[in-house]
Amino acid sequence: MYRKKDKKTQELFKDLMPWGGKLNENNRWLRLQELVPWEELEAEYSKYFSENRGRPGLDSQLVIGTICIKHMLKLSDEDAVEQVLENPYMQAFCGLESFATENLFNDSSLSKLRKRLGKKYFRQLEKKVLEVLKERKIIKARGVLVDATIFPSNVRFPTDTGLLNEVREWLVKQIKEIQKSAGVKWIRTRCRKARNEYLSFSKKRKKTKKAVREITKHMLQYVRRNVEQAANLIEEIRVKGTEVKEVIHRKIEIIELIFKQQLDMYRRKSHNVKDRIVSYAQPEVRPMVRGKAGKPVEFGPKAELSLVDGYMFLDWLSFDNFNEAKKLAESIKRYTERFGKKPEKMIGDGIYGNRDNRNYLKGEQIRSALKPLGRKSKTQEYQKEKCWIKKQQRIRNQIEGFIGHAKEHFGLNKIRYRIDGGSEIWVRMGLLAMNLDTTLKRLPAR
Structure with a gap:
């Protein structure tokens, strides 16, 4: 069962401090609270509970707020619940009206609720937050940068x-x-x-x-x-x-x-077999041969990512070692769904420059920063286009930095969820945490 509560016209943390202290409005958690459409998310959240049967479920803002804090600060479930209990600003972000001094809920509830909500709900969470960013004109969509990477799963090196x-x-x-x-x-x-x-x-x-x-x-x-x-x-x-x-x-x-x-x-007397299972606990994980220095083989899902105006989104996730060049049309489709229009330009590395992708982009009237095929020309128009492509390829390096930043600071260097669809939930929440952090840097002080 789930009960909604009226959160309008309530004084924030009325009984927090007996000496009448106030919370700093410029604190990041209070500023982030305005970016998340809690009421719309609560309407989606309540669909996963019975209307009149069973014990009332945990408040949606408390649960989703704690999960966001967990991914923004790279915490375990236990530490996230403990941090919320100790920090009044985090409690405000999670929708509490007064300062709580006792355990809000057991950390095991987060795992159970993630399993109940599933990856569909977290897709909606990402979508609702993006709508707020577009409405407030924080994100300006013009072009798209695409790339693929492996997000390692938390598995022991297999022997x-x-x-x-x-x-x-x-x-x-x-x-x-x-x-x-x-x-x-x-x-x-x-x-x-x-x-x-x-x-x-x-x-x-x-x-x-x-x-x-x-x-x-x-x-x-x-x-x-x-x-x-x-x-x-x-x-x-x-x-x-x-x-x-x-x-x-x-x-x-x-x-x-x-x-x-x-x-x-x-x-x-071989070490190769089709669809090789490398982890008993996570049988869906496959070895991904990437051939990169230091990590010739990685173990985890492969993701197709888009970078738009400093915000990163997940377009495709699979445990198969797919060819990212074949997912370009999927990335353009996802961009169109998110922003209601096609990108003005597409920037990617050389693997995206096959003839099928070039013909597709030409048909969709999307300018591509891909090295032109055929003989070089000495015409002024060709040289001008060549300079533009070189400039855009330098911009393409940004997505490499964003991927590294997400892995280093938002926990995407190791996927720890093992529930059904847990890898996608972990990646989406890690990217959402990074996008919220990007938004904080763009918001003006009050």
């Missing part, structure tokens, strides 16, 4: 033996729990022997190819044995009328796929 040992440990844990709850005959999982073998291998300073191949073979044998044991055990208790949770079935399916991939690579 074949480590991944197999991880799934083996999970299988053994589930087998023991099912045996204990169902009261069936105890099964020998050989978990102690497998653990000792893995620890002995992992402690080696230098791991030879022969040693790696040997431990991989043993881990494959243990996993195959434990998968068969788990399947037989689940079938045994099912006959007796007991069913295991659906999530266990899904995880066993993932483990079987991991086993098939690892067995295939072991037999072929």
